Amino acid sequence: MIDLTTNYMGLKLKSPLIASSSGLTNDVNHIKLMEEKGIGAVVLKSIFEEQILMETDKMIQKNEGEKMQTFSNSFNNIVNEKSYHYEEAYEYVSNFAKEQTLGKYLALIKELKSTVSIPIISSINCVSAYNWHYFARRIEEAGADAIELNIYLLPSQLNMDGPSYEKIYYDIIEAVKKQVSIPVSLKLGFYFSGLSKSIIDLSNTGIKALVLFNRPYTPDFDIDTFEITAGNIYSSENDYAHTMRWLAILSGRVGCDLAAGTGVHEYTAAIKQILAGADAIQIGSVLYEKGYDAIADILDGMKIWMTSKNFTSLSDFRGKMNQINVKNPAALERVQFMKLYSKIE
Numbered sequence: 001m002i003d004l005t006t007n008y009m010g011l012k013l014k015s016p017l018i019a020s021s022s023g024l025t026n027d028v029n030h031i032k033l034m035e036e037k038g039i040g041a042v043v044l045k046s047i048f049e050e051q052i053l054m055e056t057d058k059m060i061q062k063n064e065g066e067k068m069q070t071f072s073n074s075f076n077n078i079v080n081e082k083s084y085h086y087e088e089a090y091e092y093v094s095n096f097a098k099e100q101t102l103g104k105y106l107a108l109i110k111e112l113k114s115t116v117s118i119p120i121i122s123s124i125n126c127v128s129a130y131n132w133h134y135f136a137r138r139i140e141e142a143g144a145d146a147i148e149l150n151i152y153l154l155p156s157q158l159n160m161d162g163p164s165y166e167k168i169y170y171d172i173i174e175a176v177k178k179q180v181s182i183p184v185s186l187k188l189g190f191y192f193s194g195l196s197k198s199i200i201d202l203s204n205t206g207i208k209a210l211v212l213f214n215r216p217y218t219p220d221f222d223i224d225t226f227e228i229t230a231g232n233i234y235s236s237e238n239d240y241a242h243t244m245r246w247l248a249i250l251s252g253r254v255g256c257d258l259a260a261g262t263g264v265h266e267y268t269a270a271i272k273q274i275l276a277g278a279d280a281i282q283i284g285s286v287l288y289e290k291g292y293d294a295i296a297d298i299l300d301g302m303k304i305w306m307t308s309k310n311f312t313s314l315s316d317f318r319g320k321m322n323q324i325n326v327k328n329p330a331a332l333e334r335v336q337f338m339k340l341y342s343k344i345e
């Protein structure tokens with residue numbers, strides 16, 4: 001009997017597959033279907049910090065329109081009252097925008113908790129310390145089993161050094177962790193000046209898991225119109241290798257659980273991530289491209305492979321090919337493969 005259960009962030013998952021945060025995890029019916037196909041947990045669509053800030057600015061700029069009338073009146077009253085400063089009015093609007101965004105989100109968590117039995121991980125997409133405690137506590141109260149912080153900072157500021165970027169991560173983790181007792185995980189990109197050390201240090205901040213890695217949105221160029229366009233939204237089935245390498249380098253060395261993210265489209269890639277040391281595997285693009293049957297396909301493939309290797313549980317092969325356990329650990333760090341390159345004409 002094959003056992004696919006795993007422990008992730010202190011949560012017991014019936015399978016190692018987690019639906020990563022996306023538009024598909026914003027809907028109860030979709031999540032029910034995923035549960036039927038064997039998904040172990042879901043990460044809800046993120047609440048975006050930038051979205052709330054944009055919403056706030058839009059509300060302030062657009063002081064008309066039927067829908068906004070009541071709100072506009074309140075806003076104007078506040079600004080007009082001599083005792084109020086603009087900043088206070090801005091705060092009022094900002095709270096209004098937050099409440100609107102949060103209200104829908106909390107309702108989704110509550111509905112899911114009474115509909116499905118898999119763990120529900122909420123997701124906050126943040127680029128600064130902002131006031132995430134406001135969200136985090138309410139999310140916990142609504143019944144979420146965990147919170148995933150999706151922090152993706154592109155270190156593109158010409159005057160900002162690595163430690164200044166890293167400080168933002170620590171500030172966000174501290175602000176959120178202070179407010180909640182449910183487990184908190186961190187989903188990261190890979191733009192760190194010293195990736196291994198940064199990840200190990202972050203893993204020791206009290207977070208329960210790291211998701212390696214988020215997939216950055218990448219712009220593209222249209223060479224006919226000279227416009228900037230959107231690159232591929234979905235990952236491809238070869239993209240798993242980048243994550244696999246870093247999981248293999250870091251597993252057994254970090255202070256929290258690890259989830260693989262990006263590029264898992266096939267059961268073979270899922271197996272490789274467990275061999276590299278993953279406690280769980282997040283999948284997103286494959287659900288868009290192949291539908292929810294992909295969940296059952298990946299799990300079935302894993303079971304067949306495990307049977308053929310006489311493995312009965314994930315712990316039988318988790319980390320078997322990480323850098324601590326392989327015979328030639330240097331192979332995981334190789335970036336130039338002269339032998340191979342020189343053979344290709």
Ligand SMILES: Cc1cc2nc3c(=O)[nH]c(=O)nc-3n(C[C@H](O)[C@H](O)[C@H](O)COP(=O)(O)O)c2cc1C
Pocket residue numbers: 020021022023045046123125150187213214215233234235236239261262263264282283284285286
């Ligand atoms: C359409 C779409 C929407 C996404 N929305 C979010 C989001 O709201 N929050 C987030 O953390 N990641 C989001 N992601 C990123 C995915 O959660 C995932 O990290 C990424 O797609 C890489 O995994 P994959 O290769 O399995 O797709 C989104 C991805 C896609 C394709």
